[in-house]
Amino acid sequence: MKQTNLFYLTIMLFIMAISIGFSSNFSSDNFSEKELEEKTENEVTDRAKSLEGFDKMMQVLTHKRCVNCHPAGDRPHQGEDSHVHNFNVQRGASNFGAPAFNCNTCHHEENNDIAGVPGAPEWSLAPREMAWEGLSRVEIARSMMDPEINGNRDLEHVVEHLTEHELVLWAWNPGVDNEGNPREKPPVSKEDYIAAVKQWAENGAVIPEK
Numbered sequence: 001m002k003q004t005n006l007f008y009l010t011i012m013l014f015i016m017a018i019s020i021g022f023s024s025n026f027s028s029d030n031f032s033e034k035e036l037e038e039k040t041e042n043e044v045t046d047r048a049k050s051l052e053g054f055d056k057m058m059q060v061l062t063h064k065r066c067v068n069c070h071p072a073g074d075r076p077h078q079g080e081d082s083h084v085h086n087f088n089v090q091r092g093a094s095n096f097g098a099p100a101f102n103c104n105t106c107h108h109e110e111n112n113d114i115a116g117v118p119g120a121p122e123w124s125l126a127p128r129e130m131a132w133e134g135l136s137r138v139e140i141a142r143s144m145m146d147p148e149i150n151g152n153r154d155l156e157h158v159v160e161h162l163t164e165h166e167l168v169l170w171a172w173n174p175g176v177d178n179e180g181n182p183r184e185k186p187p188v189s190k191e192d193y194i195a196a197v198k199q200w201a202e203n204g205a206v207i208p209e210k
């Protein structure tokens with residue numbers, strides 16, 4: 001009789017030990033971390049949501065306010081018709097113009113609406129490899145994500161540049177031209193554009209085939 005009791009007791013203790021082990025396993029950090037990881041992994045690949053962000057974001061990146069300063073050749077473009085920059089302005093060795101005639105000779109940290117000269121900090125030409133002129137939106141996106149071209153940026157830094165850089169944000173405060181006419185802003189508001197960039201990135205940074 002005593003021996004049978006001991007036997008049951010051992011089994012009960014054994015079962016208790018297992019279930020305690022189990023439940024503590026379930027509630028352990030390891031488990032919930034893993035669960036979270038799986039969840040976010042599923043969330044980052046919402047293709048449709050990412051593409052929706054892409055469509056909106058690319059309406060801005062293909063706009064002349066960006067492309068005028070990301071030209072194919074060695075000369076910036078100007079205006080709504082994207083004509084080649086006046087005064088024979090050239091890229092120069094450092095994308096900052098010729099030594100005695102650099103961008104800052106005329107472009108300052110802010111727009112000069114009296115003279116019609118746009119301005120923002122570090123005004124200079126996008127490097128030749130970051131040329132967007134003549135590229136499709138898909139080609140622009142691929143180039144922007146290519147570490148060999150984009151200055152070794154990962155997705156986080158591309159997003160940071162797209163949503164915070166002063167030359168980018170200037171596009172929504174573009175001032176007036178030398179005839180006093182306001183420059184056209186991109187077709188998407190700044191807030192909607194920033195939200196679109198984040199929606200695109202957070203859902204997988206999907207670049208469509210076309």
Ligand code: HEC
Pocket residue numbers: 060061065066067069070095123124125126127130143144145149150151153158161162167168169170171
């Ligand atoms: C006045 C000139 C100028 C304007 C206007 C301009 N950019 Fe740029 N952009 C540059 C320069 C210069 C660089 C290189 C700076 C660097 O790498 O830090 C650059 C780099 C970039 C890069 C990083 C390079 C890459 O391939 O990923 C992105 C993204 C970018 N620009 C987006 C834009 C967008 C979007 C707009 C318009 C809303 C815009 N830029 C307007 C000058 C300009």
Ligand code: HEC
Pocket residue numbers: 064065066068069076077078079080085087089090091092095096097098101102103104105106107115116117118123124125126176177178179183
């Ligand atoms: C001699 C003065 C001068 C110099 C030097 C100069 N710019 Fe300009 N830039 C202007 C003026 C003036 C405008 C405005 C023209 C207009 O819109 O009517 C302008 C417009 C632009 C625009 C057009 C913005 C837009 O979207 O319409 C870009 C881009 C630009 N400059 C880039 C540069 C870069 C990059 C450099 C240096 C490599 C440079 N500029 C050097 C005077 C200058």
